[in-house]
Amino acid sequence: MDKDQSNKNLQKASFQNEDLSNSNFSGSDLRGADFTGANLTGADFTRAKTGITPTNAGLLFLAALVVSLLSGYFAMLAGRTLQQMLDSQDVHIRTAAIIEIVLIVIFILFSWWKGVGNAIMKLVLPVAFIAILAGLVFYFTGAGTGKGMLYLVLAYFLVAIMFIVGTIARGAAGTLSSNILFIVVALGGGIFGKSIGGGIGTVIMALSCAIISKRALTGVKGFESLQKIASTITTKFGTSFRNSKLSDTRFTGAKIQNADFSNAEVSTVKWGDSKKVNCVFS
DSSP states (O other): OOSBOTTOBOTTOBOTTOBOTTOBOTTOBOTTOBOTTOBOTTOBOTTOBOSOOHHHHHHHHHHHHHHHHHHHHHHHHHHHHHHHHHHOSOHHHHHHHHHHHHHHHHHHHHHHHHOHHHHIIIIIHHHHHHHHHHHHHHHHHTSOOSHHHHHHHHHHHHHHHHHHHHHHHHHHHHTTTOHHHHHHHHHHHHHHHHHTTOOHHHHHHHHHHHHHHHHHTTTOTTOHHHHHHHHHHHHHHSEEOTTOBOTTOBOTTOEEESEEOTTOBOTTOBOTTOEEESOBOO
């Protein structure tokens, strides 16, 4: 194979298990390329570009947008449920609504601090269990109908589902490394939820979900599940250097994003001033 592959469009090209030692890939577009198992000793990737191909990036964006709209729908359902609780003539249901609003604020803050998964395990499930138990006690003792607690559990689970669905959507959008796409996806769910009957609270919940998801992609501890989603997208659609030999390989000035370096020899790689975004190392 020609050792000079500089300044070429090599999107989705396959170089699996090839001897590419001292090859020149400087300035080339390597998005979606596969270097799995290749010998890249001394290869030059100066100013090269890795990542997801524009076609796959577009498909991921559309998928993220659809899921984001779904999260907006759940946010609308949660908002409507809370509004019905607040408008109820039953004082117990109205009280449950106020408690629910406080719990949602706590849930958002806890999700920001410790991650959505931790918030669900340590906050949503315990609160739901206590609420169901209290509702049963009210019902069988005649102290109330238990509807307030039932509505509380329903609203809380709808909010939790919205966050789960939304974080997956924003996680997919975030791996595209585009703030414009991220904002479109983030706003899409909230605006859609409001347009089908949700209030301003729906938009706030959707945007809170988007902000928390973006925080997860920075590698903060507690967001492992969302980070795993980002890594899976990179592994499947990005540039693969899995199991490759990268001794003395140069990446000076390269745009390294969505690249999979799993089990690759990277200890002597010359990264220079390159920036690594959403890359997988293990």
